[in-house]
Amino acid sequence: xxxxxxxxxxxxxxxxxxxxxxxxxxxxxxxxxxxxxxxxxxxxxxxxxxxxxxxxxxxxxxxxxxxxxxxxxxxxxxxxxxxxxxxxxxxxxxxxxxxxxxxxxxxxxxxxxxxxxxxxxxxxxxxxxxxxxxxxxxxxxxxxxxxxxxxxxxxxxxxxxxxxxxxxxxxxxxxxxxxxxxxxxxxxxxxxxxxxxxxxxxxxxxxxxxxxxxxxxxxxxxxxxxxxxxxxxxxxxxxxxxxxxxxxxxxxxxxxxxxxxxxxxxxxxxxxxxxxxxx
Amino acid sequence: xxxxxxxxxxxxxxxxxxxxxxxxxxxxxxxxxxxxxxxxxxxxxxxxxxxxxxxxxxxxxxxxxxxxxxxxxxxxxxxxxxxxxxxxxxxxxxxxxxxxxxxxxxxxxxxxxxxxxxxxxxxxxxxxxxxxxxxxxxxxxxxxxxxxxxxxxxxxxxxxxxxxxxxxxxxxxxxxxxxxxxxxxxxxxxxxxxxxxxxxxxxxxxxxxxxxxxxxxxxxxxxxxxxxxxxxxxxxxxxxxxxx
Numbered sequence: 001x002x003x004x005x006x007x008x009x010x011x012x013x014x015x016x017x018x019x020x021x022x023x024x025x026x027x028x029x030x031x032x033x034x035x036x037x038x039x040x041x042x043x044x045x046x047x048x049x050x051x052x053x054x055x056x057x058x059x060x061x062x063x064x065x066x067x068x069x070x071x072x073x074x075x076x077x078x079x080x081x082x083x084x085x086x087x088x089x090x091x092x093x094x095x096x097x098x099x100x101x102x103x104x105x106x107x108x109x110x111x112x113x114x115x116x117x118x119x120x121x122x123x124x125x126x127x128x129x130x131x132x133x134x135x136x137x138x139x140x141x142x143x144x145x146x147x148x149x150x151x152x153x154x155x156x157x158x159x160x161x162x163x164x165x166x167x168x169x170x171x172x173x174x175x176x177x178x179x180x181x182x183x184x185x186x187x188x189x190x191x192x193x194x195x196x197x198x199x200x201x202x203x204x205x206x207x208x209x210x211x212x213x214x215x216x217x218x219x220x221x222x223x224x225x226x227x228x229x230x231x232x233x234x235x236x237x238x239x240x241x242x243x244x245x246x247x248x249x250x251x252x253x254x255x256x257x258x259x260x261x262x263x264x265x266x267x268x269x270x271x272x273x274x275x276x277x278x279x
Numbered sequence: 280x281x282x283x284x285x286x287x288x289x290x291x292x293x294x295x296x297x298x299x300x301x302x303x304x305x306x307x308x309x310x311x312x313x314x315x316x317x318x319x320x321x322x323x324x325x326x327x328x329x330x331x332x333x334x335x336x337x338x339x340x341x342x343x344x345x346x347x348x349x350x351x352x353x354x355x356x357x358x359x360x361x362x363x364x365x366x367x368x369x370x371x372x373x374x375x376x377x378x379x380x381x382x383x384x385x386x387x388x389x390x391x392x393x394x395x396x397x398x399x400x401x402x403x404x405x406x407x408x409x410x411x412x413x414x415x416x417x418x419x420x421x422x423x424x425x426x427x428x429x430x431x432x433x434x435x436x437x438x439x440x441x442x443x444x445x446x447x448x449x450x451x452x453x454x455x456x457x458x459x460x461x462x463x464x465x466x467x468x469x470x471x472x473x474x475x476x477x478x479x480x481x482x483x484x485x486x487x488x489x490x491x492x493x494x495x496x497x498x499x500x501x502x503x504x505x506x507x508x509x510x511x512x513x514x515x516x517x518x519x520x521x522x523x
Contacts, residue, residue, distance in 0.1 A: 019340040023329045024476070024484035025418045124478050133459050134418065134478040178288050178296045221301060222413055222422055224329050224336025226294055248331050248415025248422075256291035 001065040001145040002119070008102065009058035011140040012204075013119055015051040018127035018134065022247045028227055029129035030243050032204060032266030033110055034259060035166050036074035040114035043071045043091055043158055050118025051128040053146075055111040057269070059102020060140075062113070064094045066150035069116040075108030075167070075267055089163060091156040108167045108267035117149040131244055167267030171277040172257055177230060179252035182218050190214065191255075191276055196238070198265075198272045204244040207265055212236035218252055225249040228257030240265060283310055285357060287350050290336065292343040297353065299333040303424050305410055309362070311335050312489045317360040318353070330488045331413030331422065369521040371408065371491040374456075374471055376447050377502035382470035385435070389449060389466045392432055400468065401496055403427050409454065409492045419458035419476025419484045423492060426454050438464030445470045447494070472497075472505040473516065491521060 004011065016037070017030030031037040031054055038048050053060075059077045072079055072088045079086050079102050086092055088111070094100070102111070121128045124135055132138035140146070183191070190213040197210040215236035224247065225231070231239040231251035240257065241249070242265075255276060257265065268274060286298040297314075299307045311330045318328065318337070325341045378386060378401050390400045409423035416422075426449070434450045439462065442448070446457045448465025457463060458475040471494075476484050486492070497505070508514035 017340075019325075020327050021418075021483070022327050022336075022338065023414065023488065025414045025416065025420055026478075026483075027418075125483065133476070175289070175291050178290055178298075221303065221332035221334070222415065223298075223331050223334040224290075224294075224296065224338075224415075226291065226336070226338055228291060246416050247329060248413055253290075256294075258292060 001147050002115070003063040003065060004060055004140050004142060004144045004146075005063055005099070006061040007140050007142050007144070008055065008060040010056040011060050012054045012130040012138070013051050013121050013140065013146065014054045014129045015118075015127055016049050017243065018125050018129055018131070021125055022224075025247050026125065026134060027131060027205075027244045027247060029127065029131040029134075031112065031129075032243050033074050033112070033167070033263040035263040036110075036112050037114070039089065039161070039163075040071040040073035040112055041118075043089065043156060043161070044069060044114055044116045045154070045156065046114065046116065046118055050114070051121060052115075052119065053113040053140075055102065055113060057105055057109060059111065061099065061101040064098045064100070065096060065145075066148070067093070067095050068148060068151045069093050069154045069156070070100075071114045073112045073114065075111045076106040077111045078103030078106060079111070087160075090160045091154075091158075108165070109269045110266055115148045116151045116154055120147045120149070166260065166264055169264050170273060171275045172261040172265055173279055174230070174255040174257055174261060174276050175279055177253035177256045178223075179218070179220070179232070180254050182216065182252055183254060184214070187214055187216075192278060195273050195275055198268045198270055198274070200270050202268075202270060204242055206242055206245050207240045207268070209238040209240070213238070216252070220250060220252060222248050222250045223253075225253060226256075228259070228262045229253045230255035230257065242266070281306070281310070282358065283307065287353055289346040293340075294336060294338045295344070295346065295349055295353070297335045297337070301333055303332055303412065307333055308410070308412060308489060309366075313360045313362040313365050314357050316365040318356050321356065329413075329415070331415060366522040367520065368487065369489050369491075370518040371493060371521055372486060373517040374473065374492055374494050375497040375501065375505055376405070376469040376471050376494045377497050377499060378469040379499045379502070381499060382443075382446065383468050385466040386468045389432055389468055393429065395429060400430065403430055404454065404468065405494045405496055407493070411486055411488050411490045411492060414484065414486070414488055417458055417461060418478075419486075421455055421475070421486060421492070423454055424452075426452055430454070432466055434464040435466060438462055442467065443470070445472060445474075447471055470502070472502045473509055473514065485516060
């Protein structure tokens with residue numbers, strides 16, 4: 001078991017998502033930054049779909065009740081194991097009783113803790129990703145325990161990688177969305193020449209953009225939305241849907257982020273700036 | 280079989296959007312469901328689809344797709360679609376609603392605004408069959424079409440921070456049931472004791488797009504009884520096939 005001594009700001013179990021239930025309105029869910037999760041799972045020799053912990057902004061304090069191997073990836077959150085600093089993207093052995101804790105947020109917004117073999121919480125509708133009301137709870141709380149398999153020895157094929165963090169990118173790669181053609185020259189110019197700021201309203205469902213662009217009066221019938229869809233409200237607000245975002249919406253979908261761009265945005269926080277780059 | 284002029288659009292690297300004429304129309308919805316069913320029968324792995332009003336969103340969950348290759352595949356599938364095995368899966372569901380003042384917190388005000396008595400409002404609301412044009416916004420939230428014009432009322436000026444699960448509301452041309460506790464701005468006229476979405480059962484949402492809903496009035500005592508019956512798993516919803 002992994003014991004949550006302190007849960008921090010927002011701690012959830014995530015895998016790559018819950019598929020096949022969009023027709024009854026169930027969001028995909030899953031790790032917002034799938035690039036980091038896939039890397040951490042790969043380093044541990046895991047299945048890419050193995051469940052990890054998604055750690056947001058202020059990290060938790062966690063105690064391992066069995067020996068295993070872990071890999072952290074994503075945001076730099078001053079992680080320590082038994083008070084000794086540890087790095088991201090490294091396979092690290094943890095012993096029974098070891099305490100993993102987090103400190104100051106240095107870079108990015110979400111860190112991922114992967115464990116050899118993945119966390120073994122309950123699977124609901126084909127996924128372990130926490131999303132209320134599909135899962136009973138929306139996040140982990142102090143005192144919760146999550147199971148994993150004890151591993152005494154593991155020889156990783158790669159023990160450490162030095163990478164350029166995708167989240168240092170200050171642009172989001174986008175394709176045209178289904179209603180892209182409604183945009184005027186003026187709106188297009190604002191979209192692709194301006195720098196935008198992440199608003200306070202950002203969470204696993206959606207990231208709003210602080211700056212408004214010229215609005216519109218286009219109406220449409222409610223239609224499908226997917227993670228990475230950029231909705232455009234009549235007032236000129238841009239709303240980027242994330243993994244817990246609703247499966248349908250009534251606002252024009254002007255842009256569509258790539259899966260990598262969703263991972264870049266997942267590491268942005270209130271006040272960070274970005275631009276849109278059309279592919 | 281009638282064919283509409285459909286518009287096939289790329290929707291990012293992993294999805295395709297197909298649009299039918301921009302109308303709220305049952306025959307369009309049936310055509311979308313016929314196509315969606317025929318595409319499902321091709322058994323291509325990792326695709327999932329959701330229909331809403333005049334569109335179908337098709338998502339591939341594992342890999343980027345080649346849109347140029349998809350277009351002829353979709354067109355071919357559309358021209359060969361059949362409706363036989365699709366229609367047999369459509370049902371009319373009778374859903375109990377308690378319009379008691381304990382739940383119907385906006386019933387008095389709503390009937391005043393609409394200029395009808397509370398009884399007339401309930402008769403109008405229960406006297407109609409509503410078509411499920413989409414499920415989204417929240418798991419199990421149905422977009423219902425077919426509200427009588429007499430019941431069209433604007434959303435509340437200030438949305439509530441908490442609308443209870445099961446609340447039945449009116450807003451604009453829509454009526455619907457909140458499948459779980461949620462903030463919301465609809466005018467609440469009753470409550471349904473039956474959960475519309477339950478992730479812990481094999482079929483988490485009994486309703487499908489294309490089904491129809493009819494509400495019927497129950498007393499507070501029946502409401503409490505149905506709540507207990509659903510908790511212990513002995514409540515049975517009434518359904519009749521739409522195309523018997």
